[in-house]
Structure formats: structure tokens, C-alpha cells
Amino acid sequence: MSVIQQTVSRILFPFLLLYSIYIITHGHLTPGGGFQGGVLLASSIILVCVVYGLRKAEHIIREETSHRVEAAAGIILAFLVVFELFIRKSLIATETLFKVWSGGEIAILNITGGVMVMTAFLLIFYSMVKES
Amino acid sequence: MTPVYVPLVVLLITAFLTPLIGIRFKLFRRALVVSAFFFSFFFWISLLPTVFSGKILTYNMNLWPPPFGITLVLDSLSLFILVVVSGLGLAIVSAVENFIKERRSEFYSLFLLMHVGMTGILITGDLFNLFVFTEIMVISSYGLAIFERSKKALEAGIKYLVVGAFATSLILLGIGLTYGMTGTLNMADLMSKISLAKAFVPLSLILAGYLTEIGIVPFHFWKPDVIEGVNLPLAAMIASVSTTVGCYAILRVLFVFGFPHAPLIALGTISMVVGAFMALIQSNIKRMLAYSSVSQMGYILFAFGLGSYGFLGGIFHLLNNALLKMVMFLIVGSVEEEQVNMPVTGACFLIASLGIAGVPPLNGFVSKFLIYDAGIRSGFLIPTVVAIVISVITLAYYLRAFRRMFSNSGRRVKEKRDFLVPILVLTSFCIFLGVFSFVAIQALRPVVGSLLARSAYSCAVFGC
């Protein structure tokens, strides 16, 4: 990949990370949420992989690590949903409005969902690239 | 406020639990899947007396009132097709073990997800929720289509994916235009705000998408290739169960918008003719079954286009087509070469062929007779005559297939017990439906009644 692409993606990468974390954590206030932020996180790492090669992307997140993170996030998410639906019987936060901390359980669901989606799409991309 | 979503949640949890259990306890995996299907089957059967006596069950998701929230509505039509779908799912699960030799956990997982999508389509009362569950069902079947990585399966899978994705994006466009016209997506709310004359363009877009899913001419071109190419359990699911659920989606959309007569009758008649004539010249049994499915769906669409006379015949033929096609596909799966001598399987194939063609005293005769009667009563004489002629051609190509597949002097093959049990159960159920057809018609009258009772639907959702 040429110098222009490497320079631009090196500048863009932290902004992509920050923007996707913003979308995940403000999921209860603005459009977005867990899934959309997770996809954007995954696409930032895929950008690094496309421009710099597979080894640089593996420096950031390895495939075995993302397998384990995905499984852990999946178990936590399932446990949280069961906990909410059957023990607390509601999924809506009734705290103060308009503040980031007022998400309640939706914020935790967003963050866990975002992590799980990121690792899932990263695994899809790694399996396409690695030819195993 | 009955919790209608319980089988949906159970199937979803089982879909993700099956690979986990399949790592260690391979014997429990099949028992787990079968018990999940049994649970949903008996759950829907236990709701039958309540719903068939006229009561419509609703559940507001997360207790948001309609039209702001998503409502789950269960009326007689939904419950009837739910019972059929979960019963047929049980019939296929027994046959899966013979066809899928490796990575069975993923197959069961995707299969259960496909059922989650179907159950969601059948219980939802909101138009966008219908779209989302349609996508779940269809994407799971794309995943199942390429399960075995052979050249045929890959080609069938990519064709199915491209056509299906385009069709569902048309459905999304139609739903978006409907929202732009009325401002609401709840089905009960839409009934009072929209009419057929105003909403012609969105309705034709949504219908184009779902008719592609069913396989009506001119949207049928993917069906023979896909049913020939994919593995047999998925082919049976596509030909008998997905078409039933797609027909339900069409019925629900037309229930909300209003039934147009001319397009359904025209497309139905053309599908009948094209399906039958293309099936006559096929040399591959799976392609012949695919074209036969196109033809039978033409009958069903023709029946629904006739107005309130044809609903009973259409619904009965929907049930018969699902049962008989499942029997056909299970028989085709158990027979592996030409000219075999398997007496029980051959007899069941003959009975099923006579059933699809409409020979008394089987169930196909009763439903087709109801369709002809409705056609004459509504005044559409020429399509009815065409339908009768196509019945004869149906018998012709099925008997030709029977001659080629079974013969008394061929090789004697031991019949597989895994296939025999569902084949015999379904065939005897078809004979029962045919001989005691008055029982079936009495049982189906609430279903037809729920298709005509639009005010009862919106009353049940909004609480009037």
C-alpha cells in the first residue's frame, strides 16, 4: 500500500476508535448503540489490516484473543438478558434523563454487545484472509 | 396478555446451546433439538382450544401500548400454520442425521434459527418486525444452503442469496413507502388508515418480494436450481415449509391492505400452467418436484384471489401441499438409485402422487374440489377449466416419475427406518384428512373466519 494510504489511515485510526466508542456508550441517547459501534470498531481494525498487512493487525488483536473475548462477551450478554427479563422484569432505565450515566442496564448491554460484535466481525475477516 | 413468545425464546436458546452440548455429549444433542421442537409443537397445540373459539391472543412487547410498541398477535390463521410448521420441522429433524455427516451442531443451530425466524413471522403484529424475522429465516437458509461445499451447492447457494437479498430489499422499500404514507407500522393501526387504491405501489413491492420467496411465475426462476443443488433437508424445508410461511406473510399483508382479485388470479393461473408444463420435461426428480411446487402454489394463489369463497379451499390446499411435499422429499431422500424395489416407500409415493394430483379419496381431491367450486361460484370459468386440466397433467408427470423410480423387478433395497416413521405418519395423516374431510373442514372454519374478521383483529390489539 502506498504512502498516502498509510499516512491517512495512521491519522484516522484513533479518531475511528474514539468515534465508535462514543457511538457505543451514547447508545441510549443518540441513534446508534451496541451493534453499530461494534461494526465501526471492527472496521477500524480491518482498515489497519488492509493497509498495513496482517501482522500489524495481529499486533493489535490476535485471533485467539478475539475468540476468547467473543465467548466471554456472549456468556455475559446472555446472562444479563436473562437476568433483566426474568428477575428485574424490565429493560428500560428510569433514572435521570439526558446524562451518559443514566443508562442503567442498557449501557452495560450496549457495551457488551459492542465488544461481541467487534470480535465477531473481526473473526469473520480473519477467517476470510487467512486461508486455513 | 399471554406470553406468546415463549417457544421463540426456547428455540433461540436451544439454537445457541446445541453447539455447546455437541462438544461433549453427542447423544444428547439430537435429543435436545427434538425436545425443543416437541415443546414448541405442544405449546401451540395447547393454545388451540382457546384461539379457535374466536379469542385472539395478544402480547405487547415490554408492555409498551400499541401503536408505539411491537405487538405479538396470535389468531387462528397464525396458530394453524404454527402447528403445521413445528410438526413438519419435527419430521425433518429425524432425517437430518442421514444426510449431514459432519459438523452437525452447526447444522442444527442454523436449522433452529430458521425456525426462530418462521415463528417470529407467524406471531408478529408489526410490519417491520415481519421484515426482520423474514430476514432471519432467509439468511439462516442461505447459511444452510452451502453447508456441504460441493460445486452444485455453492452455485445454488449464491443464486439463492442474490435473488433472495434483492427480494427482501424490495420488501423493505415497500414497508418504507407504507410508513411514509401513513405514519405507522402496526398492522392493526394500518388497517384503518390505508386502502388498496391509495397503497398500490407499496403493496406491489411487498408482494413482489414475498412472491419471489414462494416461487410464483415470473419470480420462480431460482427455485429449480436451488432445490436441485442444496442438501435434502434444506430442499424439503424450502419447498414445503418456507413456501407455507411465505404464503402466510402474503395473507397477512393482504389482510391489512385489502385483497386484490385480478393480479392473484392471473399470476396463479400462469404459475399453474408453467409449473406443470415445465415439470413434464424434467429428467431430474428434484427439479420436477420444484416445478410441481410452483404449480401447486399457483393453485393456492388462485384460490386466494377468488375472494371469500376461495379461502377454505386455499387454506386446505396450503396444508395439503405442505404435508405431501414433505412426504415426497423424504421419499426422494431415502431412494438413492433408479428402479428399486421398496414396496412400502413405493406405495407411499403413489399415494402422495395421487394426493397432489387430486384423486379421491385423498386430501388433495377435497381441497382442489373446493377450489374448483369457488372458481365456478365466483364466475371465473376459464381459469377453473385450466386448473382441472393441469390436475390431469400433474398426475401424468408424477406417474412418470413413479415408473422410473420404483419397479417390481428391480434391486431389493432395505428401507431405512429413520425415514419410514415420518413418511408413514404423514401419509396416514393425509389419508385420514381425505376420508374424514368433514372433520378437517369443520376444524378449518375458524381459520377462514379469522381471515375475514378485520374488526375483531384491531379490537383485540387496541382493546375495544
Next chain:
Amino acid sequence: MLGYLFGTVFVAIGIYCLVMKRNIIKKVMGLGIITAGIHLLLITMGYREGSIPPIVTPENILTFSQYSVDPLPQALVLTSIVIDLSITALALSMAIVIYEKNKTLDSKKLKELIG
């Protein structure tokens, strides 16, 4: 008005790509363009003249429903982006396996199922 026009143009370009190009990956790109056009159409339907994005802040809670754009099509489009992403991922995986088996990505060379 411009949003409707460009949405329709995108859908038309996407249909052209889907039908006329022979490479499978270009067909998948055509599918993506069709869904992009449909999303543009949906979002433009919710637009109101001179209004604010659908984010509720403490200043505008009282006049929110008069001034904001319609948030419901945005929720529909977010769901549809998710669905389109998984279809694209599945289609590209299929294209990779087709390339491994047939050594070509030409759709005219896939001739196993004919009849």
C-alpha cells in the same frame, strides 16, 4: 427532493450492476448499492424543513416533537444496515469458496445446474 432522486438513481445503478456484470464480487457490490439507495430513500422520507437531529437535550425537550426529523426511519435503517452487512459477509464468503473450487469468479462459468 434531492434525496428521493439520488435514492432512485442508486437503486437503478445497483440493479444494473447486479444484472449486467459477470464477476460475482461486482454483483455483491451491486446488492450493497441497492440497499444504500433504499436507505437513502427511507431517511429522506423523515425529513422536515429546517429542523434538528433527533437527539433530546435538556434545552429542547418541550419543543422536540415539533422541530426534529422523524427518528423512526432512522431506527429502521440502522436495523437494515445490520442485515445488509451480514448478507454481504455471507456472499463474500461464498465467493471465496467458489473461487477455490472453480478457479474463476465468472458467473457465466457456473454451469452445473442446467435444465
